Amino acid sequence: MLLIRCPYCEETLPEAEFTYAGEAHIIRPERPSDQTDEQWEEYLFIRTNVKGAHYERWRHMHGCGRFFNAVRDTVSDRFLTTYKAGAPRPDLSTLTESQK
Amino acid sequence: MVEVLTRTGPLDGRSFAASGVRLSPAEPAARLSLRAGGDAVKALSKALALSLPLRPKSTSASGNLAALWLGPDEWLLIDEDGNDLMAACAAITAVHSAVDISHRNVAIDVTGPNVEDVLAAGCPQDLSLRAFPVGAASRTIFGKAEVVLWRRSEQHFRVECWRSFADYVFGLLEAAARDPG
Ligand SMILES: [Zn+2]
Numbered sequence: 001m002l003l004i005r006c007p008y009c010e011e012t013l014p015e016a017e018f019t020y021a022g023e024a025h026i027i028r029p030e031r032p033s034d035q036t037d038e039q040w041e042e043y044l045f046i047r048t049n050v051k052g053a054h055y056e057r058w059r060h061m062h063g064c065g066r067f068f069n070a071v072r073d074t075v076s077d078r079f080l081t082t083y084k085a086g087a088p089r090p091d092l093s094t095l096t097e098s099q100k
Numbered sequence: 101m102v103e104v105l106t107r108t109g110p111l112d113g114r115s116f117a118a119s120g121v122r123l124s125p126a127e128p129a130a131r132l133s134l135r136a137g138g139d140a141v142k143a144l145s146k147a148l149a150l151s152l153p154l155r156p157k158s159t160s161a162s163g164n165l166a167a168l169w170l171g172p173d174e175w176l177l178i179d180e181d182g183n184d185l186m187a188a189c190a191a192i193t194a195v196h197s198a199v200d201i202s203h204r205n206v207a208i209d210v211t212g213p214n215v216e217d218v219l220a221a222g223c224p225q226d227l228s229l230r231a232f233p234v235g236a237a238s239r240t241i242f243g244k245a246e247v248v249l250w251r252r253s254e255q256h257f258r259v260e261c262w263r264s265f266a267d268y269v270f271g272l273l274e275a276a277a278r279d280p281g
Contacts, residue, residue, distance in 0.1 A: 001224060008172050009156045014224035016241055062241045064156070064171035 002077065004058065007084045008066045021057035023047050024069040025089055051075060053092055058082070071095060110206060110266040118277040120214030123270065126207035126258060132177040132185040133199045134167075140194035147188050148177070159237045159250065168237040168250055176237075176248055176260070178207075206266045208259045210273060215255050221276030223247075229254060243272045 002015040029035050029043055048054070054074045059067045071080040071090060080095045111125035134152075136144055145151045150162035153169045160167050164180040177185055182202075189198040210218060216227045222243040226232065237250040245265040250258040261269045 011156065013240075016224050062246045063239055065174065065239075066171060 002079070004070070004079060005082045006060045006063060006066070007068050007082050008064045009060065013060075013063060017060060017062040019059050019061045021059050021067060024055040024057045053080060053095070055089060057085075110263055111208070111270055114270055116270075116274045116277060121210065121212035121218045121277045123273050123277060124209050124211075125270075126209050127180065128182070129202065129207070130177075130179040130182045130185050131200070131202045131205055132175075132179075132189070133201045134175045134177055134189070134196065135173055135198075136175075136194070136196035137173055140192065140196045143192045143194050144189060144196060147192055148185070157236045157238050159235055166250075168248060170237075170239050170248065178260075204262060205260050206263050208261070208266075208270060208273065209256065210259055211256045213255055214277075215257055218273060218276045219249070219257060219259070221279070222272050223249065225249075227257075242269055245269050 003012045004015055004018050005012045006018075026043070029039070032040065035043070051074060053071050056070055056072060057067055058070050059065070067085050068082055069085060069087070070082040071092070072078065073080060081090055083090060107128075109125065109128065114123075114125055116123040134144065136152075141152050141154070148162075148165065148167070150165055150167055151160050152167050152175055153160045156169060158169050165183070165185075166178050168176040168178070170176055179185055186198060186200050189196065219227055219242070223240055225238065225240050227249075232238070232249075232251055234251050234253055237248060239246065239248045241247065242249075242259065242261070245261055245268055247265075247269065248260040250260070252258055259269065259273070
């Protein structure tokens with residue numbers, strides 16, 4: 001079982017308390033009716049699907065209930081960091097550096 | 101014609117004891133699900149006559165009333181004297197949500213020297229005294245049910261669960277308590 005650090009509970013807790021919630025930092029267009037079909041498709045369906053460090057949302061479903069963001073390596077399944085919702089996207093170079 | 105209505109609890113008459121652990125349904129209590137932002141905390145604390153805890157996993161108590169931190173803006177209040185907590189919050193004008201869940205939850209007292217092992221059968225959290233000290237509380241899972249654990253002493257956890265999960269939670273606790281391994 002993965003251990004995930006919840007930035008609100010400030011504790012590393014078992015994966016079973018959490019649910020995955022898709023890629024992070026995807027912003028809903030303010031005026032969906034102004035979007036072309038291609039733009040709307042991009043917003044709804046197109047994801048980076050990276051091999052490596054992935055910015056993604058998680059929810060501490062059976063804990064504090066909060067959504068937060070994480071950077072997880074999709075190859076090793078290792079969490080590089082987690083941070084509160086609304087916080088800026090952490091710089092990847094500093095993250096991978098600190099893991100070495 | 102029915103003259104008297106009697107309230108029945110889902111765990112009435114249930115209890116279990118094995119070597120090192122005892123399971124007993126807790127007495128009915130008044131409970132409140134309280135949600136509030138930082139600006140309402142002071143007024144609510146004053147109205148309830150206890151300081152709402154602000155640190156993760158922490159609790160505060162005043163007499164038989166306790167407040168358990170569940171999230172950054174969420175508390176579970178338990179009053180074992182059954183006082184009307186809704187009335188206490190009613191006069192607060194700061195934005196908050198208070199919902200009486202006295203009958204939604206039931207609680208099981210799990211006591212004895214093997215309490216950590218029995219709970220660990222269904223809960224993946226670290227329940228050692230170091231990670232889960234006396235007075236700590238946490239919403240988590242027990243088997244397939246969501247529960248709130250509250251460590252009241254070294255050998256006593258109160259397990260709060262939803263009424264409809266009570267039979268399942270008690271059964272799983274019992275199975276764990278029976279298993280000597
Ligand atoms: Zn949390």
